[in-house]
Amino acid sequence: MKIEWAPVHVPPKRRIQTLAAAFYVYVFMFLPFISLFLTAFFLLYLNYIGRALLLIYLTYIYFDHTKRASALDGNGWKFLRNNFMTNHLRDYFPIELIKTAELTPDRNYLVVSFPHGIIGTGVTNNMGNNIGKWLKLYPGIRPKIATLDIHFRIPFMREVLRLWGLVSCSKQSLLYYLNKSNDPKHPDNRDGYTSNAVALLVGGAEESLESHPGRYVLVLKNRKGFVKIAIRSGTPIVPSFSFGEVDIFDQVANPPDSMLRKFQSFVKHLTGVSPLIVLGRGLFQYTFGLLPHRRHIVQVVGAPIVVKQMDEPDTQYVNEIHEKVIESLNEIFEKYKYKYIKDAENTKLVIR
Numbered sequence: 001m002k003i004e005w006a007p008v009h010v011p012p013k014r015r016i017q018t019l020a021a022a023f024y025v026y027v028f029m030f031l032p033f034i035s036l037f038l039t040a041f042f043l044l045y046l047n048y049i050g051r052a053l054l055l056i057y058l059t060y061i062y063f064d065h066t067k068r069a070s071a072l073d074g075n076g077w078k079f080l081r082n083n084f085m086t087n088h089l090r091d092y093f094p095i096e097l098i099k100t101a102e103l104t105p106d107r108n109y110l111v112v113s114f115p116h117g118i119i120g121t122g123v124t125n126n127m128g129n130n131i132g133k134w135l136k137l138y139p140g141i142r143p144k145i146a147t148l149d150i151h152f153r154i155p156f157m158r159e160v161l162r163l164w165g166l167v168s169c170s171k172q173s174l175l176y177y178l179n180k181s182n183d184p185k186h187p188d189n190r191d192g193y194t195s196n197a198v199a200l201l202v203g204g205a206e207e208s209l210e211s212h213p214g215r216y217v218l219v220l221k222n223r224k225g226f227v228k229i230a231i232r233s234g235t236p237i238v239p240s241f242s243f244g245e246v247d248i249f250d251q252v253a254n255p256p257d258s259m260l261r262k263f264q265s266f267v268k269h270l271t272g273v274s275p276l277i278v279l280g281r282g283l284f285q286y287t288f289g290l291l292p293h294r295r296h297i298v299q300v301v302g303a304p305i306v307v308k309q310m311d312e313p314d315t316q317y318v319n320e321i322h323e324k325v326i327e328s329l330n331e332i333f334e335k336y337k338y339k340y341i342k343d344a345e346n347t348k349l350v351i352r
Contacts, residue, residue, distance in 0.1 A: 077164075093295060114203060118211050122297040126299050203218055214247065216348070302331075
């Protein structure tokens with residue numbers, strides 16, 4: 001295999017951007033394992049007092065997550081969500097955020113984001129760890145990213161995610177944030193924000209299996225749980241589409257009928273996580289590695305779809321709203337693909 005090495009003379013700014021991308025990916029991939037290792041290490045090697053404190057902490061996690069889904073009011077730790085490294089990470093790709101309609105801070109929003117890609121980089125950066133651009137476009141609206149519920153059961157890791165503004169994607173958690181008060185005088189709104197915008201990558205691990213450069217395949221047809229949650233809370237659904245998300249990584253070919261895909265689907269069914277064999281680049285070469293390629297990512301945020309509040313959503317109404325979401329995503333894709341996709345004429349949006 002011929003290796004394409006990075007040039008020797010690269011501007012320091014680009015080196016820092018690559019370092020930021022490496023930090024982002026390695027934290028995402030290895031934080032669960034590091035957290036579990038630390039927990040086991042402390043249980044084995046701390047003294048009795050240390051073990052007792054750790055057991056108290058583990059007990060707190062269990063009851064806090066059971067009762068409140070590990071909910072953390074506020075906007076997380078601002079330094080983690082806007083800093084030198086997150087700014088360089090945004091510039092590495094670079095990542096853009098496009099506003100197409102007003103979102104007023106007098107109500108909460110459920111932002112349904114597609115496609116998932118390998119790690120949902122566009123929406124995670126715009127609404128997770130580099131939220132400055134979001135706050136300029138949507139002042140007063142607190143952005144949050146919903147991720148796997150199991151992440152909030154892992155000691156230490158859950159604290160990092162909460163400070164980063166991430167929340168559980170469980171039904172309990174989503175309803176908690178989408179039913180929050182929009183009263184500026186409410187104690188939970190003392191940080192200057194009066195509403196929440198919770199981003200949900202609806203396609204999840206199943207959609208990540210479909211992620212290959214130039215292919216936009218969404219797993220959506222049979223996913224209606226998010227619609228029911230929006231209706232139960234009376235929350236508008238905001239469709240969002242990230243162009244270029246599928247281009248930053250490739251993965252080993254895994255057609256639906258292949259042995260690899262069957263194995264991946266089996267593991268996903270057991271754990272909720274897809275074991276992807278990622279093909280990216282390295283720190284000093286562009287041929288292989290775990291780092292994402294520099295590809296332009298543009299997250300286009302659509303207009304809100306208003307829903308009627310119902311404690312028990314009607315099936316016909318759920319289907320009606322679900323169809324509106326699909327129509328909105330198709331409209332966004334067709335309107336912007338010629339601007340943000342190179343081979344736009346031959347690129348189709350597939351919804352499964």
